[in-house]
Amino acid sequence: MNNSINPNIQDLQLYLDIATEAVCSAGAILKSYWGKIKESDRNEKRPGDLVTIADKEAEAQVLAVIKRHFPDHSILAEESGAGGKTESKFLWAIDPLDGTTNFSHSYPFSAVSVGLLIDGIPSVGAIYDPFHDELFCGAIGLGATCDRKPIQVSTENELKHSLLVTGFAYDRTQTPDNNYAEFCHFTHITHGVRRGGAASVDLAYVACGRVDGYWERGLSIWDIAAGVVIVREAGGTVTAYDGGELDLKSGRILATNTHIHSEMITELAKVKPLQQTFPMSS
Template sequence: MTLQEPTLQQVITWAKEAGRIALDGFHQIHHIQMKSALDVVTEIDHACERALMDHIQRDFPTHAIITEETGEVKGDADHCWYIDPLDGTINYSHRLPVYATSIAYARNGKMQMGVVYDPSRDECFSAQRGKGAWLNGKPIHVSACESLQKSLLTTGLPSGNEEHLDRNLRAVRYFTQNTQGVRRLGSVAIAVCYAACGRTDGHWDLGSTPWDMAACALIVEEAGGMVTDLEGNPDYFKSPYDFVAASLGIH
């Protein structure tokens, strides 16, 4: 009998398997291909993605899948997976150990579970809608910070869109002058999960992607935080995928 929906433990197991592939290959000399003038993909991205897709297509063959490398795999749109097999490929290709596997499952257009696994630190962030968020099985919560001046934020700097870059650099300047600092980690999934567990107080991004944000956005929400577009609207999961994820006190 074909299963209709996954369990969270099932998704965690898959994410950790893909993460181990990335960790095992970390110190190898990689075959790097240019996806664009500034964006790269390695053979490890493809290997991690293939491992995740094999599990989904074996256990849930009718489900739709949207991935960073393969793109869209047609299926039942009421059951859709979002996969970033190696979020932080630029870091990874330079042997900077800040990268993660990100996988999320949505039913009827709503994220139901998300997992972000950082193999370098063996940290597994997970969430299930209505049930909470966890780091290695222990409940997590966003910070209690209520002052922007006391907050530590993260962001991304989009290199392929000059308008987004200019807008974000203005925001970086403002927040650098009005917070305790702004960091750029090079992995959206890890940065947002750090806000979910209170290591930082918030993250904003311009021109993200559905596979970058699907899992980590749910993790923040289930950890007691808020995710919206830049205007404060809760309908953030759509193009151009601009979003803010933060604790309630500073959102």
């Protein structure tokens, strides 16, 4: 593959095929560990941030697939960090098990997420939920699919009639910047807010119209790189909280069906942090 030219549709389809191979093969590993993770099998990288043997083996599988096909591409993986050739304009952002806490408790809301950034732009994404056997894919100009069938965002155009989804960062007990105030605010002015515990699946659900909007803070690039392109290709809008260009390194994201996007921006700007009524964990 010639990295000196912009990828065409055929290139993007190839990247998507490889991303799909990677998430599906890693998903098979997660299935093999399902219900078998014991307390002794999980560790905390940081307080509230778990890792298991399933994370590590699934990541090794994804890396093997990517490196076999694209040895000159850069890699940013949750467990092993940066790798590959740093000068490459291609960066694979890999979350081998998004929703580790869910997985370790046998709560079936997790996924493998593999996204490809080209010159910093989310361009290809594949998300596989092995517990519901759902594969979400998208690439610039190729549309978005669930199990290879086209998907679109919802048509709901009023925030008050919308169902939203969000999450809380692993360090929520150590920082007042924890999303609790926004959660309460949106819960009061919408049909409800769900908290799934896997950002990639949340974004996939926006893309296929199961929820109308999603916001979160404290995220990493590997959490959202795949989901961003899938939402956009399904007709959604993804920005910063204030509607500006999304900064993948900021940790904050707003993704909607487009119709309620401006309302969510307005409401997010209204929210003030909750007065601290309980001590932060030390």
